Amino acid sequence: MAKYTKEDIFRIVQEENVKYIRLQFTDILGTIKNVEIPISQLEKALDNKMMFDGSSIEGFVRIEESDMYLYPDLDTFVIFPWTSEKGKVARFICDIYNADGTPFEGCPRYNLKRVLKEMEELGFTDFNLGAEPEFFLFKLDEKGEPTLELNDKGGYFDLAPTDLGENCRRDIVLELEEMGFEIEASHHEVAPGQHEIDFKYANAIRACDDIQTFKLVVKTVARKHGLHATFMPKPLFGVNGSGMHCNLSLFKNGENAFFDPNGELQLSDTARHFIAGVLKHAPNFTAVTNPTVNSYKRLVPGYEAPCYVAWSARNRSPLIRIPASRGMSTRIEVRSVDPAANPYLAMAVLLAAGLDGIKNKLTPPAPVDRNIYVMTKEERLAEGIVDLPATLAHALENLKSDEVIINALGKHLFEHFVEAKEIEWDMFRTAVHPWERDQYMTLY
Ligand code: GLU
Numbered sequence: 001m002a003k004y005t006k007e008d009i010f011r012i013v014q015e016e017n018v019k020y021i022r023l024q025f026t027d028i029l030g031t032i033k034n035v036e037i038p039i040s041q042l043e044k045a046l047d048n049k050m051m052f053d054g055s056s057i058e059g060f061v062r063i064e065e066s067d068m069y070l071y072p073d074l075d076t077f078v079i080f081p082w083t084s085e086k087g088k089v090a091r092f093i094c095d096i097y098n099a100d101g102t103p104f105e106g107c108p109r110y111n112l113k114r115v116l117k118e119m120e121e122l123g124f125t126d127f128n129l130g131a132e133p134e135f136f137l138f139k140l141d142e143k144g145e146p147t148l149e150l151n152d153k154g155g156y157f158d159l160a161p162t163d164l165g166e167n168c169r170r171d172i173v174l175e176l177e178e179m180g181f182e183i184e185a186s187h188h189e190v191a192p193g194q195h196e197i198d199f200k201y202a203n204a205i206r207a208c209d210d211i212q213t214f215k216l217v218v219k220t221v222a223r224k225h226g227l228h229a230t231f232m233p234k235p236l237f238g239v240n241g242s243g244m245h246c247n248l249s250l251f252k253n254g255e256n257a258f259f260d261p262n263g264e265l266q267l268s269d270t271a272r273h274f275i276a277g278v279l280k281h282a283p284n285f286t287a288v289t290n291p292t293v294n295s296y297k298r299l300v301p302g303y304e305a306p307c308y309v310a311w312s313a314r315n316r317s318p319l320i321r322i323p324a325s326r327g328m329s330t331r332i333e334v335r336s337v338d339p340a341a342n343p344y345l346a347m348a349v350l351l352a353a354g355l356d357g358i359k360n361k362l363t364p365p366a367p368v369d370r371n372i373y374v375m376t377k378e379e380r381l382a383e384g385i386v387d388l389p390a391t392l393a394h395a396l397e398n399l400k401s402d403e404v405i406i407n408a409l410g411k412h413l414f415e416h417f418v419e420a421k422e423i424e425w426d427m428f429r430t431a432v433h434p435w436e437r438d439q440y441m442t443l444y
Pocket residue numbers: 134189190240241242243244298303304305306316335
């Protein structure tokens with residue numbers, strides 16, 4: 001990542017004719033928010049003096065304490081590639097501060113930094129994340145509203161002409177590259193209309209910033225192609241949903257702390273403890289990594305998404321898979337996370353779960369190399385494999401029982417997250433769905 005000083009920023013905006021600056025941040029639910037300012041306000045923004053009304057942001061603060069400040073992270077400065085002739089638009093990603101100059105506890109990005117400090121106290125220097133967000137492309141109707149019509153019938157790694165999304169995907173890749181992304185691969189996914197673009201891993205904060213930028217770019221470019229990109233976890237029944245596999249590793253002074261050439265599977269004790277911690281807390285952090293009612297329609301057997309708590313070095317049905325690469329690329333792939341998750345919150349809970357495993361030297365159960373989808377409940381129980389929660393309601397109850405995960409969110413985020421999600425569950429629970437009418441209208 002580029003390291004910028006204020007002087008660099010002033011120079012670049014002048015050289016590049018940047019006329020507007022967007023100050024972006026992420027709310028509790030993972031939505032990107034932004035304030036646009038003319039370049040005349042840049043100095044004020046860089047002096048951390050841009051104020052906004054926190055009470056208007058979901059889950060932030062009440063009216064009485066609503067003045068909040070945006071502190072731009074200079075190193076996140078990027079010029080958008082799609083701006084007009086009148087002048088370019090650039091952005092900063094910001095942390096949120098209270099009026100008294102203290103960091104705001106409800107800022108998901110700041111909260112992740114707080115958990116990263118706990119990691120540093122244990123002697124690690126980096127928590128790396130390589131995310132694989134999947135998405136669907138649907139056609140827009142003449143009013144610009146998304147339809148359920150897909151624009152291709154392609155499958156895994158298919159090529160054009162089956163894959164009409166290819167042009168759109170290629171444009172997305174170009175725009176991302178212009179914004180400094182290093183794209184590793186881009187391909188059609190298993191379901192019709194489903195795609196994946198993989199970008200290079202980075203430290204957790206940068207990687208979460210990248211996920212947010214990625215979603216914005218994918219949606220913006222798709223629209224130009226008359227398409228709607230959705231990161232909804234399970235838009236269609238009967239085909240794969242969209243996951244956001246998270247490849248995680250801990251580094252100590254430039255060395256991968258998960259790698260041990262002499263360890264079993266060449267994994268270090270640190271990696272094993274981390275895996276054990278993630279498995280232990282998985283049923284309880286799922287509300288955060290899979291935060292919508294719809295998320296649980298993806299976590300069902302048969303669609304390459306996990307529904308059981310287990311790990312494997314080979315198989316793709318467990319929650320954690322260990323990809324084959326070793327050395328500096330040694331990592332664990334957590335497969336349950338979906339792209340509706342607020343990445344900053346998801347990383348905070350995953351890291352805290354793993355660190356709990358390290359602190360308490362937890363031992364993971366034996367890896368499961370069978371296809372768990374075809375095991376019976378008895379076989380699973382015999383191997384100590386528990387289920388992930390089946391609904392958001394169940395996941396929220398689990399979350400409320402786990403001190404480690406609650407601490408990873410901090411009081412403010414935990415309380416506001418649970419409050420918002422309980423309302424969401426209640427709205428779903430009391431709504432009458434078309435499925436119910438199909439089943440019962442004529443039967444009773
Ligand atoms: N779409 C699958 C999921 O829901 C994952 C497919 C893959 O292995 O990339 O997690």
